[in-house]
């Protein structure tokens with residue numbers, strides 16, 4: 001898990017140069033976010049997160065915007081939520097927060113400040129975004145990375161925190177643990193991430209799998225890992241190779 005510092009001046013200024021243009025000072029509301037602006041905002045978040053989903057650490061090609069404080073939460077509850085310590089104080093778009101109204105003159109709901117506030121957005125994969133949904137949980141990426149760890153079986157360990165439960169359950173589902181465990185085994189067997197990413201055909205992949213599992217006679221399920229869809233998923237969780245490599249170097253396991 002990587003810590004995401006939502007108070008970064010580098011990324012907030014890049015992001016706000018886009019979102020500031022969307023604030024209509026005449027009507028005190030946000031203009032619609034067009035495709036180009038939305039893509040540019042995602043680019044900033046993707047750079048900030050080194051290209052990984054904020055929750056599952058999967059490599060993102062496009063990614064979806066996840067709102068830390070859900071869009072559905074009424075802004076009147078913000079002060080209470082921030083007081084509870086579950087969210088950063090700078091979530092609200094500081095330049096517009098005091099001015100932007102939330103209902104336009106014709107009664108339509110316009111963009112809330114936290115809809116497009118840098119401090120309230122992270123990029124996630126679609127699966128993590130839909131699992132989180134509009135739950136008011138403390139994002140796990142606010143935890144110090146040393147407080148979050150992964151076992152050899154791929155299980156993820158997090159500090160006891162009631163606000164993480166929904167996401168914790170998803171991140172520890174068997175399917176997610178499987179890919180992490182494979183990277184653990186690869187690292188342990190001396191198979192590198194570069195070798196795995198460069199293995200484009202089944203023959204090369206099967207050879208690596210034999211090395212990873214330490215056996216010539218792979219099971220049917222192990223053979224299936226060489227299929228394009230499985231291999232691409234494994235590659236997308238490449239971050240874990242470096243995680244386990246560093247853990248081994250630091251003697252953390």
Ligand SMILES: [Zn+2]
Pocket residue numbers: 053054055056057058124125126127128129
């Ligand atoms: Zn994800």
